[in-house]
Amino acid sequence: MERAIVHMDLDTFFVSCERKNNSALNGRPIIIGGGDRGVVASCSYESRYFGVRSAMPIKMALKLCPEAKVIRGDMDFYSKMSHEVTEIIEEKVPLMEKASIDEFYLDLSGMDRFFGCYQWTQELASRVMKNTGLPISFALSNNKTVSKIGTGEAKPIGHMEIKESMIRPFLNPLSIKKIPMVGDVTFQLLSRVGIRTIHTLSEMPPEMLQNLLGKNGQELWKKANGIDNTPVVPFTERKSISSEHTFEIDSIDIAGIKTLITGMAEQLAHQLRQEKWLTSTIVVKIRYSNFDTETKQCRVSYTSADHTISRCALELFDKIYTRRMRIRLVGLKLTGLVHGEYQMNLFEDTQEMISLYQAMDHIKIRFGKQAVRRASGFDF
Known part of the structure; x- marks a missing residue:
């Protein structure tokens, strides 16, 4: 049986979400990002015409397109809209993989026996646009790579079918x-x-x-x-990642415990970036020597940067540790995860900070997680 793999991608997702809220933005060059020293998280086709692209410094983007309107972005709203689209697709599709906050793979193999996969996908795309107001493009082929390339060629608001006999002529x-x-x-x-x-x-x-x-x-x-024989992996939403440490001897070394929390934050943030997650909620847990356990949490703008996570975690520890008793266990959990292709919080971090994290991640991947660490995460 020939495989039928669809790749669906929401066109300029962040920009489309903003235009859904404000129709006055339609047709205008739009840049989604943060601050003069920030970078472009997303941009409209009108901006791309002038050479603006994702991950470009905002200052450079505005030199290329001075008329562009810069919008800081709202990841909470984008996450909500992504969830709405996911529910619509998940309800209709036998096997779906959510590849990022705005793209999906569907395995429709065998459905041609009942109705045409291409026509069925067209109807699904129309349903998404009608119910959410967001434009979406797709391509149908026999594997994920060709379908993803096809979607890129079909945009904006386009669709195409690449039959097996046409794959090489299409790609060449x-x-x-x-x-x-x-x-x-x-x-x-x-x-x-x-x-x-x-x-x-x-x-x-x-x-x-x-x-x-x-x-x-x-x-x-x-x-x-x-x-490309890569299978479509069934969609499951991860809820949290966490790390805990139980002391062999109950500790009251506050400086040492804070160093441990910083190290946990760095480890978990690296995991977020590698698995392409952003977190919105940070939870700190402590267990006293008498086994009483307390937790405290705070909300943050979606991020995968350890300097943001560690700062918040240390503030939570200062608030939660009030008894001046010895501590048996300390833990850090990151919840409220959004799965996407954005390895950094592009609305908050500067180009220099993003480059630093990318360099650190590259070293860790090549030489191991302990190859490079923050000095504040070492126990001297």
Whole structure:
């Protein structure tokens, strides 16, 4: 049985949410982001015409498009709208994977026996737009990679079907940057050896690509040839992540406990960024030597930055630790998670801070989680 995989993506999701609340923004160049030193979280097609793109510093974006209106953004509202879309799709689809806050994979394999998958998906997209007011695009093919590339080509508010016989003709003329796993570094590396189109990449010997790119070389060759057997993973919403430490001997070393909390915050924030989550609620727990347990929580703007999480956690500890008794256990939990592609809180953090975290994460991935840490997280 031939697979039928759909990729659905909400067009300029953050911008569309703002326009839903304020129709006066329709047709205007819009930038979603925070502050003069912040970066672009999302932008409208009108802004992209001038060269504005995501993750660009706000100052640079405004030089390119001075007429753009900058909106700080409201992740709570975006999360709510994403949840509404998820419910509509989940109700109708036999197997759905939520890949980010604004994109979904659907496995419709076998449904052609009852009705056309393409027509059925068109009706689902119309239902999403009618009930939420948000524009959405999709593409149908036999695997996730081709469908995702197809959605990108169909936007805005477009749709296409790429049958198996049309996969290679569809992919061949496109730039290698259209392949999801090709970032700027890989693009520059391949460009230097004359590989700029998917057609050229697909004809390269897989062994040569492996020598050039390592273990990703073979996978990239498969994607260039329209080969992707990755399954659609059923959608489940993760509720929280946490870390706890039980002392061998009950402690009253407050400075040491705060150092431990800082280390927990750094560890959990790194996990958030790797798994592409943002948290909105931070919970601190302590258990006294007499086994009494207390917790306290606070709400924050959606973030995955450990400097924000640790600051809030330490403030909570100061509020909750009131008895001056020895502590048996301390814990930190992050809840109210939103799953998305945004590894940092682009509304709060500067370009310099985002670059710092990206560099730290890269070192941790390559050399281990303890390879680089904040000095405040060490117990001297």
